[in-house]
Amino acid sequence: MERIPVSGPWITRKEIDYVTDAVTNAWYGNANVWHERFEKAFAEYLGVKHAISLPHCTAAIHLSLLAFKVGPGDEVIVPDCTWIASAAPVTYVGATTVFADIDPRTWCLDARSFEACITPRTKAVIPVNLYGGMPDMDAIRDVARRHKLAIIEDAAESVGSEYHGRRAGSLGDTGVFSFHGSKTLTTGEGGLLATDRDDIRARVLFLRDHGRPPGDRLFHNTEVAYKYKMSSMQAALGAAQLERVEELIARKREIFAWYAEELAGVDGLTLNYEAPGTKNTYWMVTAVLDERFGLRKERLMELLAARGIDCRPFFHPLSSLPAYAHSPEAEKARQRNAVSYRVSPSAVNLPSALNLTRAQVARVCQSLRDVLAGR
Structure with a gap:
């Protein structure tokens, strides 16, 4: 594979x-x-x-x-x-x-x-x-x-x-x-x-x-x-x-467009947002799952890896890391930063390499749909 x-x-x-x-x-x-x-x-x-x-x-x-x-x-x-x-x-x-x-x-x-x-x-x-x-x-x-x-x-x-x-x-x-x-x-x-x-x-x-x-x-x-x-x-x-930067950016945006098209019908899955007046270059195409799926990012990565698909975890809140375990500011953040602690646990970076093909993106998306459907 x-x-x-x-x-x-x-x-x-x-x-x-x-x-x-x-x-x-x-x-x-x-x-x-x-x-x-x-x-x-x-x-x-x-x-x-x-x-x-x-x-x-x-x-x-x-x-x-x-x-x-x-x-x-x-x-x-x-x-x-x-x-x-x-x-x-x-x-x-x-x-x-x-x-x-x-x-x-x-x-x-x-x-x-x-x-x-x-x-x-x-x-x-x-x-x-x-x-x-x-x-x-x-x-x-x-x-x-x-x-x-x-x-x-x-x-x-x-x-x-x-x-x-x-x-x-x-x-x-x-x-x-x-x-x-x-x-x-x-x-x-x-x-x-x-x-x-x-x-x-x-x-x-x-x-x-x-x-x-x-x-x-x-x-x-x-x-x-x-x-x-x-x-x-x-x-x-x-x-x-x-x-070649414009060519590189165009490829990144093309890859994101493939993902957006393939995953458009998946309820409870959110991809990167492009705010009005901005241009997103989609360095990492990122999927955030609704809590109802009950899938943490670590488990989702394992299931996709078994299908030959490498992913990365959405960044952990810095305040949750052992590196800041003894920081009083990290303790405050753990109590305060509700969005960070809601988004991060169930989000992953999907394959986003510049040499991806449309067929590979289709395979990633089909695998993701299968995982979410429990197949």
């Missing part, structure tokens, strides 16, 4: 040629040629002034927090349902993570819950564009502006998504991206920080290279900082993928 993977990239001759050029030529005086090309093109794509390539999105969030001078005694608000990388850097800088609830339709940060979590110690918020969907950024930006909070827009899963004509990653003080091998646009591993602010750019460039100014040739470090740089081969792969 052919197994259907949950994720995977779409690589063409262009990517192979660009990476080959980087590994052949991007040394010595040409070491940064591909970085500069990728960063310039990505900034133009987003419509922002600066794009800084990094080894992963976690580094982009970490550097954002440092640039905003977030540290011990401060609080940062994140949505409860997201990958831990959205929140872990808050701990890295010694601040406290506060877990807000999610919207029941977009599964992104709920603006009302966000505002209810603000205290005099709150310094920043990290809204996450979950699975390619967009939160209510007008409401979130309004709350942040009134309370003078920095916005780190976590666009790790949403390259190409849009909010009222603006691209994901261009709506905060910084926007952060992941180019992990599972993402729509990949560099194998990799990340990027985007911003319009010159001061943030300068600070991030300094911090990502062991605390020395850009262009320094004397190895004269003025702070103990970090080594957060992407390789030229990764940058070349990213440049090639970016030139």
